[in-house]
Amino acid sequence: MVSVHSAVSVIAAKRDGRELDDEQIDWVIDGFTRGVVADEQMSALAMAIFWRGMTRRELARWTRAMIESGQRMNFTDLPRPTVDKHSTGGVGDKITLPLAPLVAACGAAVPQLSGRGLGHTGGTLDKLESIPGWRATVTVPQMRQMLSDPKVGAVVCAAGADLAPADKRLYALRDVTGTVESIPLIASSIMSKKIAEGTAALVLDVKVGAGAFMKNIDAARELATAMVELGADAGVRTVALLTAMDTPLGRTAGNALEVAESVEVLAGGGPADVVELTVALAREMLAQAGIHDADPAAALADGRAMDHWRAMIAAQGGDPAARLPRAKHTEVLEAERSGTMTRLDAMGVGLAAWRLGAGRARQGDPVQFGAGVEMHAKPGDPITAGQPLLTLHTNTPEAIPGAVEALRGAYEIGADPVTVPPIVLDRIAP
Ligand code: URA
Numbered sequence: 001m002v003s004v005h006s007a008v009s010v011i012a013a014k015r016d017g018r019e020l021d022d023e024q025i026d027w028v029i030d031g032f033t034r035g036v037v038a039d040e041q042m043s044a045l046a047m048a049i050f051w052r053g054m055t056r057r058e059l060a061r062w063t064r065a066m067i068e069s070g071q072r073m074n075f076t077d078l079p080r081p082t083v084d085k086h087s088t089g090g091v092g093d094k095i096t097l098p099l100a101p102l103v104a105a106c107g108a109a110v111p112q113l114s115g116r117g118l119g120h121t122g123g124t125l126d127k128l129e130s131i132p133g134w135r136a137t138v139t140v141p142q143m144r145q146m147l148s149d150p151k152v153g154a155v156v157c158a159a160g161a162d163l164a165p166a167d168k169r170l171y172a173l174r175d176v177t178g179t180v181e182s183i184p185l186i187a188s189s190i191m192s193k194k195i196a197e198g199t200a201a202l203v204l205d206v207k208v209g210a211g212a213f214m215k216n217i218d219a220a221r222e223l224a225t226a227m228v229e230l231g232a233d234a235g236v237r238t239v240a241l242l243t244a245m246d247t248p249l250g251r252t253a254g255n256a257l258e259v260a261e262s263v264e265v266l267a268g269g270g271p272a273d274v275v276e277l278t279v280a281l282a283r284e285m286l287a288q289a290g291i292h293d294a295d296p297a298a299a300l301a302d303g304r305a306m307d308h309w310r311a312m313i314a315a316q317g318g319d320p321a322a323r324l325p326r327a328k329h330t331e332v333l334e335a336e337r338s339g340t341m342t343r344l345d346a347m348g349v350g351l352a353a354w355r356l357g358a359g360r361a362r363q364g365d366p367v368q369f370g371a372g373v374e375m376h377a378k379p380g381d382p383i384t385a386g387q388p389l390l391t392l393h394t395n396t397p398e399a400i401p402g403a404v405e406a407l408r409g410a411y412e413i414g415a416d417p418v419t420v421p422p423i424v425l426d427r428i429a430p
Contacts, residue, residue, distance in 0.1 A: 069166035073198030092248035097262035101308035104153030106294035130369035134318030211346020254372010327370035348410025
């Protein structure tokens with residue numbers, strides 16, 4: 001059958017501000033997945049969407065077409081309710097590591113398909129791969145087995161090639177055509193993967209601030225609302241927390257450094273902001289899963305979450321007791337003066353960690369597991385001149401000047417005490 005559509009007519013319609021109908025959307029996503037719509041045509045359409053936006057109806061149909069470009073998993077037959085969390089990405093954001101086993105310890109099943117880092121934000125899979133033996137690739141039957149096992153209950157793994165393949169191709173194009181920062185394109189990209197993953201409920205952690213995609217709260221609220229609506233339209237119970245990302249989370253940014261910090265949290269310690277956000281997200285996830293009688297703070301404190309962490313790592317070939325990789329070189333940056341730390345910029349720290357080798361410049365590049373930045377002070381902490389502020393870790397000492405440059409102006413020490421703003425800024429529910 002000869003199609004009544006052409007890529008040019010769809011691009012021109014969106015360019016001129018017209019609403020695309022269901023047939024046009026289904027045709028263009030299907031054509032792009034099959035290679036009938038060329039990369040340059042999809043890039044032009046992405047730019048038209050960037051400028052013109054999408055209506056709620058267009059966005060719901062676009063997301064549905066992206067899901068239908070591949071397989072949709074189904075975990076409705078599991079003995080426990082499924083719930084997942086997705087973060088829009090930040091610096092030092094290791095929350096998935098303690099959160100997934102914690103929520104599993106409280107009775108839910110957590111099927112989490114995660115990504116690798118690109119640019120200044122880290123990726124959960126890169127962090128977990130720093131654990132000797134741990135593998136990101138898991139088959140669907142293995143996933144099902146881990147989720148059904150009451151001792152495990154959580155799986156964090158790489159998405160297979162058949163999960164929303166249209167998104168994989170489109171994201172790669174957006175990355176090189178200046179069209180990543182479009183609210184409908186981000187919302188449909190994230191939600192197509194999360195809905196296809198087969199979770200019944202979802203909690204979104206939408207980051208706001210200097211180290212996030214969304215630099216201000218209004219844009220974050222718009223993105224969160226679009227994603228919550230998409231979840232509701234697809235029958236996935238979804239809520240979003242808007243959380244602060246001006247300052248890195250916790251005291252480490254970098255793969256193995258963040259795993260070590262997550263293990264501290266699972267052992268009942270760790271930085272207060274990481275614990276606070278982990279428990280807040282766990283409460284939301286358990287409520288969405290219909291589990292109202294569990295206390296996640298208690299499950300962290302009494303070691304139940306740690307037991308699930310060990311079982312989850314071992315089920316994917318990892319040795320939870322193994323020594324984590326450490327970088328060969330360290331460099332300590334000291335405070336030039338006394339006072340109070342008033343600012344520690346997430347973007348500067350993320351960029352420094354990336355330059356030290358914790359992140360990658362291109363997809364497929366290797367990362368240094370031991371590389372990153374350790375933060376000895378955070379905003380609000382008193383500082384004494386000469387004390388260590390930041391330790392840089394790397395195997396490539398020639399990277400240190402670039403990291404120091406990224407950190408220039410990224411922190412401030414003032415004379416007066418400061419009030420540290422809350423981590424959870426808002427909550428968006430359907
Ligand atoms: N993460 C995604 O998966 N997609 C986006 O578009 C942005 C962040």
